[in-house]
Amino acid sequence: MTPRGRGDLRARVSRGFRDYYAGPYRRRLARSARDEQDLLMMVVxxxxxxxxxxxxxxxxxLLPAVYGEMHAWHRRAGLERSPFDTVACC
Incomplete structure (x- = not known):
């Protein structure tokens, strides 16, 4: 086996272990990040x-920073249109 072949095998095994151990938590971490983003929107x-x-x-x-996320936020909250008169994203 060539040194390059070992490197490729090592990288594939490393990816496999990372997917095996971190995979079940990936969805929960993404949901947690989204919940934190929603909380920030509520505070702002x-x-x-x-x-x-x-x-x-x-x-x-922080208002100018969250205006870009307004559409995704109110859709996740179950609102068809923005609840604010000053922010019209749809």
Missing amino acids: LAEELGVPNPAAFYTLE
Whole structure:
């Protein structure tokens, strides 16, 4: 077996072990990341939702960053259209 063949075999075995051990958790980690993103959207958009936001001073500068994610967020929340008058994404 050539040295290159061993490297390819080692890489394939490494990928196989990574998929075997990390595979079952991949979906849960993705869901956790999505839940954290949804929580951030709720905190940043709290004033628009009518919830008093004690951190409004800090979250105000995050508004431009979350406007791009607005469509995906309200679709995951089960809303056909954006619930906000100031943000029209659809």
